[in-house]
Amino acid sequence: MEPLDRRSFIVSAGAAGAALAAGSPAGAAQTSGAVFISTWKWGIPANARAAEVLGAGGSLLDAVEKGINAIEDDPNVDTVGYGGLPNAQGEVELDAGVMNGTTHRAGSVCNLHKIKNPISVARLVMEKTRHTTMAGEGALQFAIAMGFEPMQLLTPKSLEAWLKWKNTPNHQTFWIDKDHHDTIGMLATDGNGHVVAGCSTSGLAWKIPGRVADSPLVGCGYYADDSAGAACATGNGDVMTNYCSSAYIVARMAEGAHPQEACDQLMRFMAKTAPDVTRGQYCVVALSAGGETGAASMNAAQPLQYALWRAGRGSLQTAPAYLR
Secondary structure, eight states: OOOOOHHHHHHHHHHHHHHHHTTTTHOOOOOOOOEEESSTHHHHHHHHHHHHHTTTOHHHHHHHHHHHHHTTTTTTOOOHHHHHEOOSSSOEEEEOOOOOOEEEEEEEEEEEEEEEEEHHHHHHHHHSOOOEEEEHHHHHHHHHHTTTTOOOOOHHHHHHHHHHEEEEEEOOOOOOOOTOOOOOEEEESSSSSSSEEEEEEEEEETTTTTOOOOOTTTTTTEEEETEEEEEEEEOOOOHGGGGGGGHHHHHHHHTOOOHHHHHHHHHHHHHOOOTTTOOOOHHHHEEEESSSSEEEEEEESSSEEEEEEETEEEEEEOOOEOOO
C-alpha cells in the first residue's frame, strides 16, 4: 500500500463523509445500516476511511482492512504499523488479525518485521492459505511472496524514543502508560447481519523480542460471528489473552446479552482474578450484527476512548468504567 499523506487523507475522508451525508445514492445504499466502532482516538479517521471504502462499493472486509491500513500508515501513531515503538532490541515487531463473521475464517500474523501493513498480510493468510496464524520469518517470507515490499519501520522519532529509553539507567520495561495505548481494533457490520473484526498493533513498547499478546490471537484480541456479533480488546494484552476476552463477549451475546451487558460481564469476570484491577488497563468494545454497541474499561484510572461511526457521522466517546 502506498504511503498515505495525512493531510490528503483527512481531506479525502472528509469529502467522502460529506458525500455520504448529502445522500450520494451509491454511498447511501452501501452504508445504510452500517456501523463501525474502533478503539482510541485514531478510530475516527479509521472509521471514516472504512465508510468511504464501503460507500464506494467495497466489501465489509475491504472496509475494515483499509480503515486499519490508514492507521498503520500514519507515522504519528506510535503503537501501530509504520512508526510503531520497537522492542527492547530496537526492532519494530507487528501483530495483526482479522476475522470474517460469515465464514468463521480468520487470519493473523505475529512478530512481523519490515512490513507496515500487517492487517493486509493477515487477510491474505486467511484467504490464500489453510492456516490461521503465521509468525516471524515465515510471516515475512509469506508477505514478500504476496508482493509486499520490505521497508524500515523505525521512524527517526521512534528511534529517538528507543535510544532515550535504552540509555536511561534503571529504565522501566514492559509497561504501558496512559499515553501509549497499543492497538487499533475495529468492528463493523453492514446492517444486513454480517460482521467483521480486525486488530493491528506494534505491541508493548520495549517488549521482549518475540512477545505476542492478545491482538493477533483469534478469540482474544478480536472475534466475529454473524449469528451474534463481534468484539475487540485493548490494553494490557498479556492479561487480556488469559481471559479469551473477545470470544467471551461474543459468547455472551450469542446467549442474548446486549453488547454493553456482555462487556460488563467480562469486566465482572476479570475483576475476580486479574492483577491490579484498580489501575490496570483492560478495555473492550462490542458490536451486534444489528448495530447495537457496547464498550467498557475496568477502571476510571485507565479510561477507554473509542470512535463510533453510524448514519454518516463519526464521534469519539468514552466507555463506562466497571470500577469507579
